Amino acid sequence: MLALETVVVTLVFLFLLFCxxxxxxxxxxxxxxxxxxxxxxxLVAVGSGRGHTTEILRLLGSLSSxxxxxxxxxxxxxxxxxxxxxxxxxSREQGDSEFSVFxxxxxxxxxxxxxxxxxxxxxxLCYSVPLVFRLKPDLILCNGPGTCVPLCLVGLLLGVxxxxxxxxxxxxxxxxxxxxxxxxxxxxxxTHYFFVQWAALRDKYPKAIFLGRxx
Amino acid sequence: MKTVFVTVGTTSFDELxxxxxxxxxxxxxxxxxYERLVLQVGRGTVFPTSKTCSHITLETFxxxxxxxxxxxxxxxxxxxxxxxxCLEALSAGKPLLVVVNDKLxxxxxxxxxxxxxxxxxxxxxxxxxxxxxxxxxNLSILQPFLLGQPQNFANFLDKALGVK
Numbered sequence: 001m002l003a004l005e006t007v008v009v010t011l012v013f014l015f016l017l018f019c020x021x022x023x024x025x026x027x028x029x030x031x032x033x034x035x036x037x038x039x040x041x042x043l044v045a046v047g048s049g050r051g052h053t054t055e056i057l058r059l060l061g062s063l064s065s066x067x068x069x070x071x072x073x074x075x076x077x078x079x080x081x082x083x084x085x086x087x088x089x090x091s092r093e094q095g096d097s098e099f100s101v102f103x104x105x106x107x108x109x110x111x112x113x114x115x116x117x118x119x120x121x122x123x124x125l126c127y128s129v130p131l132v133f134r135l136k137p138d139l140i141l142c143n144g145p146g147t148c149v150p151l152c153l154v155g156l157l158l159g160v161x162x163x164x165x166x167x168x169x170x171x172x173x174x175x176x177x178x179x180x181x182x183x184x185x186x187x188x189x190x191t192h193y194f195f196v197q198w199a200a201l202r203d204k205y206p207k208a209i210f211l212g213r214x215x
Numbered sequence: 216m217k218t219v220f221v222t223v224g225t226t227s228f229d230e231l232x233x234x235x236x237x238x239x240x241x242x243x244x245x246x247x248x249y250e251r252l253v254l255q256v257g258r259g260t261v262f263p264t265s266k267t268c269s270h271i272t273l274e275t276f277x278x279x280x281x282x283x284x285x286x287x288x289x290x291x292x293x294x295x296x297x298x299x300x301c302l303e304a305l306s307a308g309k310p311l312l313v314v315v316n317d318k319l320x321x322x323x324x325x326x327x328x329x330x331x332x333x334x335x336x337x338x339x340x341x342x343x344x345x346x347x348x349x350x351x352x353n354l355s356i357l358q359p360f361l362l363g364q365p366q367n368f369a370n371f372l373d374k375a376l377g378v379k
Binding site: 032033034035036040050051054058059061062063064066067138139167169171173174175176177178179193195197198209211212213214215 | 298299302323324326327329330362363364365366367368369371372373375376377378379
């Protein structure tokens with residue numbers, strides 16, 4: 001019985017410590033300035049919808065060459081984004097094309113049931129951990145597809161374990177005028193910079209950053 | 216030739232295709248000076264040919280890698296409420312009439328079409344009001360749609376992350 005009590009107390013203690021660390025990571029990430037070391041490596045979560053991919057490449061197109069290298073992470077089932085990424089990278093200035101493409105299992109299909117979504121997200125998480133732990137990006141940039149969630153969670157985990165500070169940036173899709181996507185609702189409390197593109201959402205989500213339409 | 220381009224994206228929207236090739240709708244289009252109708256029907260089961268609709272020059276296809284040319288050559292675009300189609304038409308500066316599919320009322324994609332309508336960037340109707348809308352529409356009230364400014368995002372992020 002003593003052993004069981006010890007285990008329970010240890011688990012509760014670890015859980016509270018985890019929550020405290022998570023709180024610290026979220027607060028400090030908002031002040032962390034990776035740009036001061038020169039370059040900012042970016043992990044980009046790429047969705048398999050034409051809209052998501054178009055929007056994220058528009059955002060990346062505006063970023064300077066300081067945001068390098070760029071690590072694109074796609075769902076395994078995505079067939080179309082890789083061509084767009086290569087086309088985008090070759091359109092950048094000479095010498096500013098340090099990038100790689102990685103694939104992880106899809107977290108969730110549209111309209112997938114809740115229970116199987118949890119399973120597939122956990123599966124995606126298992127692949128995300130070694131990938132993000134190896135890349136240790138300064139910044140994770142995402143805009144909505146299911147690939148975002150496991151990647152952002154692992155980004156936070158890197159911070160919680162004290163291995164690397166990762167800034168999480170989320171840009172909600174232009175299509176979301178009145179309501180956030182499911183990914184948006186999950187990541188709203190867990191990201192450092194959360195952008196919305198319409199005033200109605202800024203009013204509903206006070207922590208969101210509103211700069212008007214940015215894609 | 217003044218051309219109308221109808222697009223349904225990757226969806227199936229038979230009601231729209233049937234409504235636009237109906238004799239009443241075709242007559243209204245011709246009265247307004249349109250001489251050519253191009254239909255992109257996606258997954259739809261209705262595939263009109265010049266046999267089924269002989270009163271106007273007609274071209275029908277399911278998909279193309281890019282509909283940029285069709286949009287460029289059109290004088291009026293009639294589209295389902297999909298965000299991609301709307302934004303493509305608006306970015307090309309073309310007058311846009313969005314037809315809402317009553318069967319997909321809870322689709323969040325309607326949010327964008329509704330907002331763009333309320334900002335006077337596009338006109339809005341349903342299949343049953345299509346002909347009436349075509350007859351009375353005033354395209355001159357449409358406001359030009361300006362593209363988003365990703366530079367504002369970059370400036371913000373540079374400052375936030377301390378990038379020089």
